[in-house]
Amino acid sequence: MSQSVVDVHDLSRSFGDKTALDGVSFRATAGQVHGLVGSNGAGKTTLLKHLLGLLRATIGSVRVFGLDPVRDPVGVLGRVGYLSEERELPEWMRIDELMRYTQAFHPTWDASYARELLETFALDPSRKIKELSKGMRAQAGLIAAVAHRPELLILDEPSSGLDAVVRRDILDAIVRAVADDGRTVIFSSHLLDEVERMSDHVTLMHQGRVTLSGVLDDVRGAYRRSRVRFVEHFDRPPALDTALVMEGSGRTWSVVHNGSIERFRHSVLARGGEIVESRDATLEEIFLARAGRSRPQVEAA
Amino acid sequence: MNRHSPVVAMLWENWRLTRVEAAQRLGLGIVGASAALVLSDNGAGIALWILLAVHWMFWLSISKLNGGRFLDGYKPGFPLYLLYTRPVPTATFVGVALAYDAISGAALYVVSALVVGAVFDQPLPLFSAALWIVASRLAYTCCQWSTQSRAVQWTTQAIIGLSLFLLLNGRMASPPLIEFSTIESVLMVLLGVVSVGLAIVGVARQRRGDGVATAPRAAGSTGYPDWLISLFRFPCPTSSATKAQVWFELKSSGLPVLTIGLAIAIVVFLLFAISIPIVPMRNAAVSGVMFFAPAMLLCLGGNAFGIRRRQGRTYASTFEATQPYGTAQLARLKVFVRSGCVLVALAMVGISVWASSSLLSAWGTWVVAEGKDTVPGLLRMRGRIGELFGGLTGQAFAAQISVALFAVAAMVASLATFAALRARYPRRVLVAAALLLLYGLVLVLLLSVGPNGITWLLLNAILWATPRIAVAALVTGTIYLTWRSFAERLLTLRAACGAILVSVACAAAAQMFRPTDAVGMLLPALLLFAISVLTPWSLGRIRHT
Numbered sequence A: 001m002s003q004s005v006v007d008v009h010d011l012s013r014s015f016g017d018k019t020a021l022d023g024v025s026f027r028a029t030a031g032q033v034h035g036l037v038g039s040n041g042a043g044k045t046t047l048l049k050h051l052l053g054l055l056r057a058t059i060g061s062v063r064v065f066g067l068d069p070v071r072d073p074v075g076v077l078g079r080v081g082y083l084s085e086e087r088e089l090p091e092w093m094r095i096d097e098l099m100r101y102t103q104a105f106h107p108t109w110d111a112s113y114a115r116e117l118l119e120t121f122a123l124d125p126s127r128k129i130k131e132l133s134k135g136m137r138a139q140a141g142l143i144a145a146v147a148h149r150p151e152l153l154i155l156d157e158p159s160s161g162l163d164a165v166v167r168r169d170i171l172d173a174i175v176r177a178v179a180d181d182g183r184t185v186i187f188s189s190h191l192l193d194e195v196e197r198m199s200d201h202v203t204l205m206h207q208g209r210v211t212l213s214g215v216l217d218d219v220r221g222a223y224r225r226s227r228v229r230f231v232e233h234f235d236r237p238p239a240l241d242t243a244l245v246m247e248g249s250g251r252t253w254s255v256v257h258n259g260s261i262e263r264f265r266h267s268v269l270a271r272g273g274e275i276v277e278s279r280d281a282t283l284e285e286i287f288l289a290r291a292g293r294s295r296p297q298v299e300a301a
Numbered sequence B: 001m002n003r004h005s006p007v008v009a010m011l012w013e014n015w016r017l018t019r020v021e022a023a024q025r026l027g028l029g030i031v032g033a034s035a036a037l038v039l040s041d042n043g044a045g046i047a048l049w050i051l052l053a054v055h056w057m058f059w060l061s062i063s064k065l066n067g068g069r070f071l072d073g074y075k076p077g078f079p080l081y082l083l084y085t086r087p088v089p090t091a092t093f094v095g096v097a098l099a100y101d102a103i104s105g106a107a108l109y110v111v112s113a114l115v116v117g118a119v120f121d122q123p124l125p126l127f128s129a130a131l132w133i134v135a136s137r138l139a140y141t142c143c144q145w146s147t148q149s150r151a152v153q154w155t156t157q158a159i160i161g162l163s164l165f166l167l168l169n170g171r172m173a174s175p176p177l178i179e180f181s182t183i184e185s186v187l188m189v190l191l192g193v194v195s196v197g198l199a200i201v202g203v204a205r206q207r208r209g210d211g212v213a214t215a216p217r218a219a220g221s222t223g224y225p226d227w228l229i230s231l232f233r234f235p236c237p238t239s240s241a242t243k244a245q246v247w248f249e250l251k252s253s254g255l256p257v258l259t260i261g262l263a264i265a266i267v268v269f270l271l272f273a274i275s276i277p278i279v280p281m282r283n284a285a286v287s288g289v290m291f292f293a294p295a296m297l298l299c300l301g302g303n304a305f306g307i308r309r310r311q312g313r314t315y316a317s318t319f320e321a322t323q324p325y326g327t328a329q330l331a332r333l334k335v336f337v338r339s340g341c342v343l344v345a346l347a348m349v350g351i352s353v354w355a356s357s358s359l360l361s362a363w364g365t366w367v368v369a370e371g372k373d374t375v376p377g378l379l380r381m382r383g384r385i386g387e388l389f390g391g392l393t394g395q396a397f398a399a400q401i402s403v404a405l406f407a408v409a410a411m412v413a414s415l416a417t418f419a420a421l422r423a424r425y426p427r428r429v430l431v432a433a434a435l436l437l438l439y440g441l442v443l444v445l446l447l448s449v450g451p452n453g454i455t456w457l458l459l460n461a462i463l464w465a466t467p468r469i470a471v472a473a474l475v476t477g478t479i480y481l482t483w484r485s486f487a488e489r490l491l492t493l494r495a496a497c498g499a500i501l502v503s504v505a506c507a508a509a510a511q512m513f514r515p516t517d518a519v520g521m522l523l524p525a526l527l528l529f530a531i532s533v534l535t536p537w538s539l540g541r542i543r544h545t
Helices: A044-052 A073-077 A095-105 A111-121 A134-146 A164-180 A192-198 A216-222 A261-270 A283-290 B006-039 B043-056 B060-066 B081-085 B090-120 B127-145 B150-171 B182-210 B241-274 B281-300 B327-363 B375-390 B394-424 B426-449 B453-487 B493-511 B518-543
Strands: A004-015 A018-029 A033-038 A059-064 A080-083 A152-156 A184-189 A201-206 A209-215 A223-234 A243-258 A273-280 B308-310 B313-315
Touching: A004 A044, A004 A184, A018 A044, A018 A184, A018 A201, A018 A209, A033 A044, A033 A164, A033 A192, A044 A059, A044 A080, A044 A152, A044 A184, A073 A080, A080 A134, A095 A111, A095 A134, A095 B241, A111 A134, A111 A164, A134 A152, A134 A164, A152 A164, A164 A184, A164 A192, A184 A192, A192 A283, A201 A216, A201 A283, A209 A216, A209 A283, A216 A223, A216 A283, A223 A261, A223 A283, A243 A261, A243 A283, A261 A273, B006 B043, B006 B060, B006 B090, B006 B426, B043 B090, B043 B127, B090 B127, B090 B182, B090 B426, B127 B150, B127 B182, B150 B182, B241 B281, B241 B327, B281 B327, B313 B394, B327 B375, B327 B394, B327 B518, B394 B426, B394 B493, B394 B518, B426 B453, B453 B518, B493 B518
Parallel strands: A033 A184, A033 A201, A080 A152, A152 A184
Antiparallel strands: A004 A018, A004 A059, A201 A209, A223 A243, A223 A273, B308 B313
16 A cells, blocks of 8 residues: 555544534545545535644644644645645735745745746736736746645645636646656545546545545446336335435436445336436536435435 | 614624724723722823723724725725625715714713713713714714825824814813813814715715725735835845745835834934924924834834734734744744844934934923923933933943843734734633723722722732732743643754743843842743743644644
């Protein structure tokens, strides 16, 4: 088994009476691109802030490169690149000053890579951060995060503010290049298509808990969406083995299920129905099923 | 107007934002006025001035409506521009804010005056003072909100503020009474009405023209205006993280502090020079010197950690917190850079004051009150200060410089620590402040009873116990913090030994000027050591929440 870059064990965190993280365990190894998916308030940013030492682990433990990021911020942050969701950068700085300032903290800074990215994004180094649009600010923050070629790149909602072209062509390329070098990327996103495109591992969070985590292909392979037709008319969704969410009415129902397809088929036959169509579920369908949401939301009985 | 009307909602919003500040002001006013009545022979007059001063100023916490940036180099004009997006006429949101500000301030004054008056059987003026507060607050807010020209803002405010102050001062009678004539009262009402009208018209103009241009920025304020930071351009060194961080501190706050110090030094000299031909300016020159230095020390030495404020939330910069730099080193560096800059700024002001005071002899005579010439007294004071510094040996002078350096560093560190703890533990700090106020109130009430009975015994017991409790808290707090700092790797043995040595050396240097016993020397050393441990710990609390 490859060495852990990030190891979070049984981490819980509350803010007042709101539980942000509830017994979260999470592991990432070198070379992985790990997508964190979850609805608003699921605890993604709270988890990432723990990895950076911005929040201290009161219950549970966090280790990054085997170190506690709160006790050893220099040891951890020197090997990490981070792009925050708020894109918070000193507004009075110019872009070139931001680059030089960040460079001073990272001996591994690759000036030619930084220049190349500045040209790719068409950012003027003499412009002040406060004069930048939200997207340009995200681009500047991204360069500062990746130009020292960090061993771990943490991106909190990296697509926010970036246009479709930059998102698809440049962000994907940067993330892929980092992973190809054997380094690790952890990013959070609301955009499930982006997670499917960029990551090879996925962790699904809901209400402060990890509801699903694993290799993306394995996760997708474990869930199917099937359309079933019954002879009998059902006012409420019929109980079916391994079904997570059912949508529909009357005789035709659409079901997201996991586990053995044979077991599911037997269950459908036992209720006097048949599987009309079946395919791998998309990540969005899995996400909605695990988060307990669908349109209309109907839990399997 | 029903329960769901925008006016009620906005009034509730204002109350929600200002209620803590209202409670603080109420407590501060009552305790301050009570203390004045107990401790001073002319207590009634001082109590009235304290109450007026506490309730005269607009609500600082209403700025939370727009990210808390009243005093942070905000764009001049109507500061609450987030209200532009509300589907209500300009007159509604401006009128509600103005009315709330003025009436609540006056109401709090009346409540304080009634409480103090009832407890001490000392009637204080109600209606006239409340009218003056309403007119002052409305006029002040109108000057600030109705125009985007800083020159117009501050000129009109200086004229109207000075006029209202002179009016109040002239109508103050003894026992504390404020007697405005009918015409003056009508004029103040008119001033209030005109202020409301002008503010609404001015804000409406800004709403039509500048709504988009003044959209809030994405990140919180960095403290000093951008133009001030941009005055100095020098490249960030890339050879080490410490040099880069020093550059960051100098650019973001250090050099602006020096610039402000230089500007104050020049203004002080100019005021003294202008006062030679223009006699009325002498008041401004002398009172400016008396108030500038301490106010500057507090303002420029504050917030060394760069705690940000946004929409009522206070927090450390994520950008700085995620740089690979140790928390203790960061705290030390921030405090040292800021202290150095404040000290240089203070030195510039001090030299300017000294140079300016040489112009006093050119003033001729300056009669302030009771027909007495004040200039000879000021010249005598200058001579004494000259003798004091002139008589110092080289060793004593060096000791004085080092004591001043550490005093400024201790103040900067304390202010930074307080800001960090207030951001991290706002409720606990609030409770501590309330307890201190309560303690003051209890002392004042016990003193007011006089030297008899059980209350006097109780007062003596409190006065006996207070320093002992304070010392015990200081010792146990320092031990606990030292232990926690070692556990969290904020403190190393080497750093702890260094802090102890510096604290003892500073306390020993202070002995040269005011010799005391061993306890008198140990306490300042302990206090300095406690500050040196508490400061990085507090930054750690806000960096890793």
